[in-house]
Amino acid sequence: MNARNYFIQGAIDPVFIGEQIAKHSSKHDIGAHSIFLGQVRADEKVGKHVAGIEYSAYEDMANQAFSKIREEAFEQWPLNCLHIYHSTGLVKTGELSLFVFCSSGHRKESIKAMKQIVEGIKHKVPIWKKEIMEDKSVHWVQE
Amino acid sequence: MQVNVIFFGVLSDVVGKNMLTIQDTGNMTDLKSKLITNYPNLKDYTYRMAVNQQMVEDNYLLFDNDSVAVMPPFAGG
Secondary structure, eight states, X not given: OOOOOOEEESSBOHHHHHHHHHHGGGOTTOOEEEXXXXXXXXXXXXXXXXXXXXXXXXXXXXXXHHHHXXXXXXXXXXXXXXXXXXXXXXXXXXXXXXXXXXXXXXXXXXXXXXXXXXXXXXXXXXXXXXXXXXXXXXXXXXX | OEEEEEEOTHHHHHHTSSEEEEESOOBHHXXXXXXXXXXXXXXXXXXXXXXXXXXXXXXXXXXXXXXXXXXXXXXXX
């Protein structure tokens, strides 16, 4: 039903992010890119640090939700491009789990759009995270 | 008639499985009460439900082979 897949297995490689930026150099109507990167924090809980986060999702429904967020952003803002990548599976502390990249002719639109897109991803997409602590114990994140 | 129930996030640990089948249930209210009878610990958790990937309310009617997702609050990013 929905062909588009927004998920990347494991962490998002910073090299991939660089390549995505470089790909846009041929699009000469773009004047501004906004980039949001989510990174796994080493939160401390009851004396133990988070070593990584295991992401899981209802992937079919999540992909539909990501597509809807994209469609709404394009309706609301004059964006040239919008790309979203989210990790599934294990992402270690310090690695990247979310990469959102939107581009427009001028800075204001891409900055405003980015805030709304990231909030939408936080609240409308069926994704869950389980913190894996240093001692391998686990803790579901309940937001 | 039967529906397939899929559990996500912490709820898959609460019920001890990712998926199960429930027989003879007509709507979401009935399904919820059957689930809580079988897995009383579910009462301690907040969750929302989707049928065939659409969010639904309690009085939603269920049909044979519907796929019901039981989902804790979303926590992406």
